[in-house]
Amino acid sequence: MTLGRFLLGRLIALVVTLLLASLAVYGALYLAPGTPISFLTRGRTVTPEELAAIKARYFLDEGFLSQYGHWIAGVLHGDFGTSIIGKAPVLSLLGGRALNTFMLVAFASIIILVIGLTVGITAGLKRGWLDRTLMVGATGAMAIPAFVAAIVLVLIFAVNLRWFPVFGAGDSLSDRLYHLVLPGVALALASVAYVARLTRAAVRTEADSDHVQTAVSRGLPRGAVISRHVLRNAMIPIVTVAGLTIGSLIAGAVVIEQVFQLNGLGSYLVQAVGQKDFPVVQAIVLILVAVFIVLNTVVDVLYAVLDPRISAGRQAA
Amino acid sequence: MSILAVQSASPEPVEMPTSSAGRRHRVGVGTWIALGILVFFMLVALFGPLLVSTDPSSISLMDSFGPPQPGHPLGFDGEGRDLFARLVYGARSSMLGPILVVLISTLLGGSIALSAAWIGGAYDAVVARVIDALFAFPGLLLAILAVSLVGPGLLAASIALSIGYTPYVARIIRSAALQERSLPYVSALTVQGLGGTSVVLRHILPNVSGIIVAAATLSYGYALIDLAALSFIGLGVQPPASDWGVMVANGIPGLLQGYPQASLYASACIVLVVGAVNFLGDRLTEAAEGGR
Numbered sequence: 001m002t003l004g005r006f007l008l009g010r011l012i013a014l015v016v017t018l019l020l021a022s023l024a025v026y027g028a029l030y031l032a033p034g035t036p037i038s039f040l041t042r043g044r045t046v047t048p049e050e051l052a053a054i055k056a057r058y059f060l061d062e063g064f065l066s067q068y069g070h071w072i073a074g075v076l077h078g079d080f081g082t083s084i085i086g087k088a089p090v091l092s093l094l095g096g097r098a099l100n101t102f103m104l105v106a107f108a109s110i111i112i113l114v115i116g117l118t119v120g121i122t123a124g125l126k127r128g129w130l131d132r133t134l135m136v137g138a139t140g141a142m143a144i145p146a147f148v149a150a151i152v153l154v155l156i157f158a159v160n161l162r163w164f165p166v167f168g169a170g171d172s173l174s175d176r177l178y179h180l181v182l183p184g185v186a187l188a189l190a191s192v193a194y195v196a197r198l199t200r201a202a203v204r205t206e207a208d209s210d211h212v213q214t215a216v217s218r219g220l221p222r223g224a225v226i227s228r229h230v231l232r233n234a235m236i237p238i239v240t241v242a243g244l245t246i247g248s249l250i251a252g253a254v255v256i257e258q259v260f261q262l263n264g265l266g267s268y269l270v271q272a273v274g275q276k277d278f279p280v281v282q283a284i285v286l287i288l289v290a291v292f293i294v295l296n297t298v299v300d301v302l303y304a305v306l307d308p309r310i311s312a313g314r315q316a317a
Numbered sequence: 318m319s320i321l322a323v324q325s326a327s328p329e330p331v332e333m334p335t336s337s338a339g340r341r342h343r344v345g346v347g348t349w350i351a352l353g354i355l356v357f358f359m360l361v362a363l364f365g366p367l368l369v370s371t372d373p374s375s376i377s378l379m380d381s382f383g384p385p386q387p388g389h390p391l392g393f394d395g396e397g398r399d400l401f402a403r404l405v406y407g408a409r410s411s412m413l414g415p416i417l418v419v420l421i422s423t424l425l426g427g428s429i430a431l432s433a434a435w436i437g438g439a440y441d442a443v444v445a446r447v448i449d450a451l452f453a454f455p456g457l458l459l460a461i462l463a464v465s466l467v468g469p470g471l472l473a474a475s476i477a478l479s480i481g482y483t484p485y486v487a488r489i490i491r492s493a494a495l496q497e498r499s500l501p502y503v504s505a506l507t508v509q510g511l512g513g514t515s516v517v518l519r520h521i522l523p524n525v526s527g528i529i530v531a532a533a534t535l536s537y538g539y540a541l542i543d544l545a546a547l548s549f550i551g552l553g554v555q556p557p558a559s560d561w562g563v564m565v566a567n568g569i570p571g572l573l574q575g576y577p578q579a580s581l582y583a584s585a586c587i588v589l590v591v592g593a594v595n596f597l598g599d600r601l602t603e604a605a606e607g608g609r
Contacts, residue, residue, distance in 0.1 A: 017450040019535075025462070033465040039466075143592035145542040147549045148584040151565060153578050166573065244452070251455030258550045259569075271549050273465040281465045288458055293450065300449075 006304055014297045018290055022075070025286045026068050029058075029278070031226070036060060040084070040278055053082075080283035085275045089250075090283045094265065098287070101264035103176065104253055107184035108191070109246045116192045119197020124207065124234070125226065135200065141193035146252045150186035150259040157182060167261040183260045187252050191245045198241045202234040236307045243299030247292045346598050349443060349462050351593035358590050362412035365405035373402040374557040382576040394564075394571065394579040397426035404582055407559035410548070412590065415470050415540035421479035423533045428487030433487075435517050447486045449490070456481020457543050464552045471553050478543055488553055493528040497521050527605030535598035538591045561587050 020258045032039040035224065040054050054060075059067040074081070080090035119138065123131040158166040170179035206212060207230050253267030265284050271279035353474045353503040371389070376396045383393040389402040433444035461478035464470070497503065498521065506516050548562030549554035556563055568580030 012448060013450065020419045028462055028466055139595065140592060143538070143588050143595050145546060145587060147546055147562075147565060148587060151569060151580050151584065155572055155581075159575070159577075160574060169602075209397060248455055252458040254457065254461065255550055268554065269461060273461060273552060276465075277461070278465065281462065285458060285462050288455075290453060296450065296452075 003304065007301060010297055010301055012053050012092075014293065017293050019072075021217045021289050021293060022072055022150030022286055023068060026071055027064075027290065029282075029289050030064070034276070059173070069265065075283075075286065077108075080286075082278035083277055085272075086280070087278045090279050093268070093280065094287070097263060097265050097268050100262050101253055101257065101266060103257065104180060104183055104262060104264060105175070105188065105246070107180045108188040108249050111184055111188040112191045112195055112249075113242060114186075115240070117199055119192070120198040120238075121203055124200040124203025125195065125230075131200070135197065136192035138196045144190060146186050146190065147255050147259055149189045150183065150256055153182045153186050154259075160167050161166045169256055179260075179262075183262060185255050186259070187249055191249065191252075195238070195242050195245055199234070202237045203230060206234045207229045230245065236303065240299055240303050242293060243302065247295045247299075250288050250292055252264060328362065343603045345600075347596060351596040351600075353595065354589055354593040358408060358412055358586070361405055365408055369402050369405045369606070371396060371399045373559045374405040375399070378471050380401040382571060382574075391582060392443075392578060394568065400579055400582060401499060403564055403579075404561070404586060405557040405563055407561045407583065408586070409560070410471060410554050411541065411545060411561040411587070414475060415537050417475045418479045418482060418540035418544070419533050419537045421476065422482035422536060423529060423608040426483040426491050428481070430487040430490035431494055431517050431522065434491050434498055435513055444487075447508075448488045451484040452488055454481055454484065456539075457525055457546060457553050460543065461552060466549070469546075469552050469555055474547055474553060475540075475544065478540060482536050482540065486536060489532045490525060490529055492527040494521055527601065531598055531601035534594060534601055538594035538598065541587065541591055541594070544597050549609070 013164070029036050029039065036058065037051070037055065037060055046054070059070045062070075078091050082088065083090050085094055086093050091111075112203075119134055120229045123134040154166055157163045164182050165179055168174040212225060214230050253264065254269060255263070255308040257264040257267040258270055265288065269281060269288075272278075272284065326499035353509075368571055377393075378396065380393040383389075387390045389399050390403065391404070394403065403523065419571060429444060429448075433441040458476040459477040459481040463473040467473040501515060503521070506520060544553060545560070545562030545565075548560045549566045551566065554563050558568065564583035565580045565587075568577065568583065571577065572580050
């Protein structure tokens with residue numbers, strides 16, 4: 001019952017946050033210098049018909065909230081407007097690119113979870129030189145921005161060793177995965193280090209805790225202690241941070257797609273900013289923000305499922 | 318790992334490797350090195366351009382990818398511009414730009430956090446929910462949105478980035494201020510008739526200042542990366558002006574031809590500074606938490 005109410009609360013919070021975020025993305029139009037209409041048509045000669053079309057599309061003759069209402073209603077029906085440059089519905093321009101971005105982020109997430117957790121758990125359980133070496137490496141890796149990692153990887157593995165292609169997205173599925181190796185690693189690197197450090201800290205805290213010492217002193221096998229007492233409890237903070245970290249990949253993907261010319265949402269966003277194609281900018285920012293907020297909620301819910309105290313505690317609070 | 322230790326519910330906290338109770342007042346070699354790197358690059362950013370007379374934007378195709386020579390210690394990039402001068406001039410925007418982000422987000426986040434922790438009730442609940450919802454929101458996206466509105470450049474992007482960082486800062490300060498608020502001395506001060514503003518500003522604020530400095534230091538590193546990334550994708554500092562992010566991007570064609578110097582030198586500067594800042598931020602966090 002408490003979990004049900006907790007989920008309902010999170011769902012309501014999710015909808016409110018999404019609405020506020022979309023309001024901010026839409027309202028950004030009014031923060032631009034000049035009037036919205038001059039901003040939307042900036043630097044271009046438009047025919048009176050096009051002007052009328054933009055006015056009608058953005059309902060610029062009505063009040064702000066009413067404009068927003070029309071816009072968000074359109075968005076909910078999959079209508080993100082028309083690209084000023086591409087002269088096509090924005091949604092039709094996003095489809096394939098969204099898949100490229102999704103594959104990149106998913107690939108990087110897998111790297112983060114597999115390597116970050118392995119390194120973190122190893123370092124957390126084994127004290128000594130291995131732990132120290134891994135943590136020094138992780139601390140160093142956290143200082144490497146994704147774009148720096150990208151050019152260094154390109155230099156070593158594409159230019160010098162020629163193991164991987166420099167640019168492009170590839171054609172078939174296996175070819176695409178092959179093309180994703182360097183971008184995926186570059187995007188994941190700093191997050192792998194972060195998740196590893198956090199995992200180590202969480203595992204170490206649990207391993208040192210009283211209940212684990214009790215379990216050990218009662219003679220439970222080491223494997224059972226680690227899996228049921230250490231990892232189960234350590235997973236709670238790890239899931240949260242890993243989830244948030246994967247959310248932050250969404251922004252990192254913008255930069256990485258640009259380096260490797262992957263033609264995803266991120267590189268299209270940068271291109272649209274350069275071409276002053278605001279409907280496309282608005283749509284991509286809104287989609288990325290929405291994905292981020294939904295991901296955050298999923299992490300929050302997962303947190304409550306893993307740790308029943310959370311939903312119960314919030315209930316009482 | 319004796320049973321005795323488990324049974325006697327010892328009041329001492331379990332010893333954890335990261336808690337620095339014993340090391341708190343000892344400043345390690347690493348801290349000095351990190352501080353040295355940071356101070357060095359700060360000085361370069363502030364005074365370097367006054368001392369280096371070579372024009373970082375002067376193009377000389379004769380020297381394209383030229384090796385180091387007297388007066389040009391690092392050689393030249395693809396356009397024959399002096400790499401050393403470009404690094405030094407690039408330090409300005411790369412090092413000083415993030416300071417604005419740190420100032421705005423710390424002021425904004427600090428005010429929100431302290432007021433929420435003090436006022437409490439529904440206000441605090443709303444603030445906490447909003448912070449949670451926006452926590453770790455990619456500030457880079459906000460910065461790109463801002464650039465799309467006012468055009469390329471660092472100012473609008475920095476302000477947008479600050480707004481993106483505010484929840485991160487506010488969350489850390491709020492939790493520290495809440496702990497502080499629950500301590501007996503705060504009620505003692507209140508009972509003595511001290512107003513809320515003076516309790517917060519003159520007593521709670523100084524006591525959470527360690528945490529604030531630690532959070533500000535860490536966010537400086539993130540801001541440096543985000544602003545450099547923005548310049549790297551062409552939405553921040555505009556060529557021919559020099560910036561480390563711009564240098565990394567401009568160096569890519571050379572890197573593919575076997576002349577990676579421009580990209581690598583600028584990358585090394587970024588990694589050194591961010592590494593030093595992260596290290597200091599971690600130590601400051603430990604010190605602040607150990608001292609609480």
